[in-house]
Amino acid sequence: MTFTDLGLGAAVLKALDDVGYETPSAIQAATIPTLLAGRDVVGLAQTGTGKTAAFALPILDRLDVSQKSPQALVLAPTRELALQVCEAFEKYASHLRGVHILPVYGGQGYGVQLSALRRGVHIVVGTPGRIMDHLDKGTLDLTELKYLVLDEADEMLKMGFAEDVETILADTPDDKQVALFSATMPPAIRRISQQYLNDPEEITVKTKTTTSANITQRYLIVSYQQKIDALTRILEVENFEGMIVFVRTKNVTEELAEKLRARGYSAAAINGDVAQVQRERTVNQLKSGKLDILVATDVAARGLDVDRISHVVNFDIPTDPEPYVHRIGRTGRAGRTGDAISFVTPRERGLLTRIEKATKQPITQMQLPSVDDVNVTRLARFDDRITAALEQAERIEGFRDIIAHYMRHHDVPEVDVAAALAVVSQGESPLLLEPEPDRPQRADRERGERRERPERGDRPERGDRRERGDRPERRPRPGDTRMATYRIAVGRRHRVEPRQIVGALANEGGLSRADFGAIDIRPEFSLVELPADLPRETLERLDGTRISGRLIELRPDRGGPSRRSGAGSERSDRPARKPRHRGPATSD
Ligand code: AMP
Numbered sequence: 141m142t143f144t145d146l147g148l149g150a151a152v153l154k155a156l157d158d159v160g161y162e163t164p165s166a167i168q169a170a171t172i173p174t175l176l177a178g179r180d181v182v183g184l185a186q187t188g189t190g191k192t193a194a195f196a197l198p199i200l201d202r203l204d205v206s207q208k209s210p211q212a213l214v215l216a217p218t219r220e221l222a223l224q225v226c227e228a229f230e231k232y233a234s235h236l237r238g239v240h241i242l243p244v245y246g247g248q249g250y251g252v253q254l255s256a257l258r259r260g261v262h263i264v265v266g267t268p269g270r271i272m273d274h275l276d277k278g279t280l281d282l283t284e285l286k287y288l289v290l291d292e293a294d295e296m297l298k299m300g301f302a303e304d305v306e307t308i309l310a311d312t313p314d315d316k317q318v319a320l321f322s323a324t325m326p327p328a329i330r331r332i333s334q335q336y337l338n339d340p341e342e343i344t345v346k347t348k349t350t351t352s353a354n355i356t357q358r359y360l361i362v363s364y365q366q367k368i369d370a371l372t373r374i375l376e377v378e379n380f381e382g383m384i385v386f387v388r389t390k391n392v393t394e395e396l397a398e399k400l401r402a403r404g405y406s407a408a409a410i411n412g413d414v415a416q417v418q419r420e421r422t423v424n425q426l427k428s429g430k431l432d433i434l435v436a437t438d439v440a441a442r443g444l445d446v447d448r449i450s451h452v453v454n455f456d457i458p459t460d461p462e463p464y465v466h467r468i469g470r471t472g473r474a475g476r477t478g479d480a481i482s483f484v485t486p487r488e489r490g491l492l493t494r495i496e497k498a499t500k501q502p503i504t505q506m507q508l509p510s511v512d513d514v515n516v517t518r519l520a521r522f523d524d525r526i527t528a529a530l531e532q533a534e535r536i537e538g539f540r541d542i543i544a545h546y547m548r549h550h551d552v553p554e555v556d557v558a559a560a561l562a563v564v565s566q567g568e569s570p571l572l573l574e575p576e577p578d579r580p581q582r583a584d585r586e587r588g589e590r591r592e593r594p595e596r597g598d599r600p601e602r603g604d605r606r607e608r609g610d611r612p613e614r615r616p617r618p619g620d621t622r623m624a625t626y627r628i629a630v631g632r633r634h635r636v637e638p639r640q641i642v643g644a645l646a647n648e649g650g651l652s653r654a655d656f657g658a659i660d661i662r663p664e665f666s667l668v669e670l671p672a673d674l675p676r677e678t679l680e681r682l683d684g685t686r687i688s689g690r691l692i693e694l695r696p697d698r699g700g701p702s703r704r705s706g707a708g709s710e711r712s713d714r715p716a717r718k719p720r721h722r723g724p725a726t727s728d
Contacts, residue, residue, distance in 0.1 A: 143197075146172040151235040152201050156193075159231055160389030162412040162439040165190035165459040166345040172198055175319060180340035182333045186323040187292075188491040189345070190459045192228045195289045195319045199263065200229065202286075205238050208260035210280070212287040213312070215268050215305060217295040219245040225265045225291060239263070244280075246270045254279055268296060268304035275311070285312045293322040293329050302328065309336040323490065345460060355472040356637055358506040359457075359482040359492055367455060367483050368396075370508055372403060374453065374481060375433075377509040377517045377663055379633045382426055382448035385435045386467050388456040396455065397435040407433035410440040438463045447473050454482035457491050461498035477635065481506065515572045517663040520633065522562075522571060623657050624672035628692040631665045640687050641668060645694075648685040649678045667697055 143156050143164055164172065167185045174181050175198035185191040199212045216222040226243045233239040242256045244266030253270075257279055264271070264280070274280035288309070290296065296305055309318070309332070318337045322329050333340055362370045371385065385400075387393055390411030400407035408422050408431055419440065425431035427446050434441070438458065449471045458464045464482075471478025482503065484492050496503055530536060543557060562571075630636040638659045645651055645668070657669025674682075682694040 141169050147176050148172065148197055149201050152197055152232060154235045155232045156197075158234060160391035160411075160437075161193075162390060162437050165194075166462065167191050167343065167459075168194045168197075170343045170345060171195070171319070174341050174343070175199075175317065176201065178317060180317060180337040181319045182337065182340045182342045183319065183321045184323070184325060184342075184344040185321050186490040186494065188457070188459060188488045191291070191321050192225055193232065195291070195321065196225070196229050196232050199287050199289075200233050200236060200239070203236065203239060203262055205236070205262065207262070207284060209284045210261055210264045210282060211285065212263040212289070213271070213282060213285055213308070214263070214265040214289040214291055215271065215296065215301075215308065216265060216291045217267065217299050217301065219243075219247065219267060221292065222265045222267055229263055229265070241265065244270050244274065246273075250279075268301040268308065271308060272304045275308070282308075282312045285316050288312060288316050288318045290318070290320040290322075293320050293332070294324045294326060297326070297328055306332065306336070353501075354476070355468055355478040355480050357468065357480045357482075357501065357503040359484050359503050360506050360508060361486060361489075362483050362508070364485055366508075368399060370483060371400075371453065371455060373509040373514055375400075375405060376514045377632060378451060378479065378481075379635060379663075380432070380479075381450040382429075382431075382446060383433045383451040383453060384441055384444070384449055384467075384470050385433060385453045385455050386441065386458070387435060387437065388458075390437050390440075392456075393435045393437055393440070397433075400433055400435070405433055406431050407435060409435045411437045412439040414440065438466065441470060442466070444470050445473060446470075447476065449473065450476070450478060452478065452480045454480070457482050457484050457488050457495075459491070461495045464495045465499060511573045511575055513663060515575075517633075518572060520664055622672060623669045625697040626668050626670050626694055627697040628666050628668060628687075628694050630687045630690050630692055632661050632663045634688055634690055636661060636666065636687055641666060644685050644687045644692070645670070645682060649674075649682045651678075 141164060143153055143161070146164060146169065148156075167183060167189045171181055171183055171191075171194040175195065183191060183194065185194070195214070203211060214222075214225055216225055222243050222245050226241050229239075229241045233241070240256070240259070240261040241263040242253065242261040242265070244253050244264055246267060246269050248270075253274070257274070271280065275282070290305065293305070296302075318340070320329070320333055320337065320340070360370060360374075375383075385396065385407075387396060390413055393409035393411045397407045397409035408425070410419050410422050414422070422431065422434065423444065423446065426434055427448060429448065435455075436444075452468050452471045454464070454467060458467060468478070468480035471480060482492070492503065543554075546552075547554065547557060628641065630641075638661065641659055641661075642656055645656075651670070655671055658667075659669070660667040679694065682692070685692050685694070
């Protein structure tokens with residue numbers, strides 16, 4: 141299904157191409173033809189489903205630019221939503237000449253609104269209260285209104301606008317077309333639609349959806365601006381082989397692929413505009429491992445079947461459950477396990493709930509990988525590079541004499557020479573991220589409560605708190621002597637999941653679910669809260685337990701609170717450093 145199939149005209153289609161939409165969302169596919177055919181619509185749709193375009197496109201497509209009095213009125217519950225809807229209209233009208241769209245909301249001076257109304261506007265988007273004020277003052281003429289949209293009707297009623305909404309419905313021309321959108325269908329909305337709408341078509345988007353159980357699904361709450369940093373941290377700590385990063389529009393595929401390449405990843409974009417030959421070439425590169433990250437739209441990734449894809453990241457969460465299922469089905473191929481991570485902005489929580497309901501599978505919340513997580517992974521990789529280099533015996537041999545010669549002529553211990561070479565190999569960029577400052581509790585709370593600037597067109601929900609990078613308190617509370625933190629030698633790198641840990645420990649150690657506290661999966665190991673007084677036999681049995689074939693070596697965690705303060709202390713499993721030897725270098 142394409143936008144052309146829906147019966148939209150050239151100017152609107154061109155604008156959609158500019159903004160990079162490739163396919164209609166479910167609500168758009170169902171609503172647009174009905175509205176174009178002139179029928180009233182009651183659409184059950186939440187924010188994030190693409191409902192704005194579902195009503196804006198048919199209005200713009202049929203707009204008579206020569207009519208100077210308002211033709212379309214959109215009622216929205218809040219000023220933010222009204223502005224956001226205006227912005228969307230402007231975007232979709234970019235190839236229509238001379239279209240005037242006016243936001244009208246309380247709190248703004250009347251002056252601007254009055255002069256714009258006098259000059260003539262085609263589309264008014266406003267909150268019911270202020271629209272009523274204009275109607276009472278006689279400054280808004282709705283006698284020639286053709287289209288009326290009630291956006292987030294349930295919210296408008298909740299905010300006490302029922303009477304205003306009904307008055308506007310009643311006092312505007314009978315032959316206008318009405319589209320009512322609501323996330324829920326309480327009796328009041330049903331009554332309004334029965335009373336004021338003309339034989340409306342009720343549109344609920346149903347979805348057939350099953351996701352396979354071998355895919356671990358997680359989500360991360362992020363603001364729009366944080367997404368790129370969040371993705372970078374995930375790329376650092378997740379043990380991925382091949383990855384598809386899904387975005388909503390084709391323009392963003394290119395932008396994001398470019399940003400990832402600038403950060404040193406091998407990434408490429410595919411979208412509906414990429415020629416078939418090029419697409420095949422890119423997919424083959426992903427298959428062969430020449431390419432690790434594909435940034436794609438739904439259309440471009442349809443049917444993609446590459447075993448190497450261990451991770452799917454929904455950089456933009458899809459508008460409907462069905463594309464979600466298609467997207468995450470790109471991983472976990474050929475009997476392997478897969479990981480799906482979805483970025484959700486605070487206002488998109490509703491979409492997430494819809495996906496969970498439709499797929500009947502919970503999606504677990506994850507936290508932004510901390511600086512510690514990133515640094516532990518970096519140190520592990522650093523170790524791996526040393527190990528790999530040591531395996532190149534011939535080349536090592538070639539350098540051995542050179543180093544020995546250096547050490548004979550300079551009074552420097554081996555470890556310093558090695559460290560100096562590490563400096564050379566590392567170049568200017570630091571090996572580790574700076575530790576996050578440990579903020580006192582109160583500052584944390586204040587930071588959490590400070591409202592983030594909403595992203596363009598993003599509406600922070602009431603009571604929403606940003607939790608940027610703040611990890612929930614996972615350690616046992618001070619004074620709680622019942623639980624203790626244990627460390628096991630399997631971590632994210634071994635692709636272990638909490639349920640495997642619980643399963644293995646419960647089976648082997650005869651533990652019950654209630655015995656488990658928090659499980660914190662780190663890159664190299666995991667921390668598990670268990671009863672502090674585990675009997676010795678249980679400990680011994682668990683010490684020899686394996687998860688995914690690896691011995692878990694369960695033991696009390698001695699990392700202590702200092703684990704939080706820096707990456708070095710994470711690695712308390714390393715032998716303690718020997719005191720620096722500053723004496724004369726021994727010659728060999
Ligand atoms: P809405 O539910 O109208 O708030 O739209 C949610 C988001 O989806 C907005 O950022 C839109 O720009 C985007 N969007 C709407 N329709 C489409 C589409 N067909 N393809 C891609 N993105 C879309």
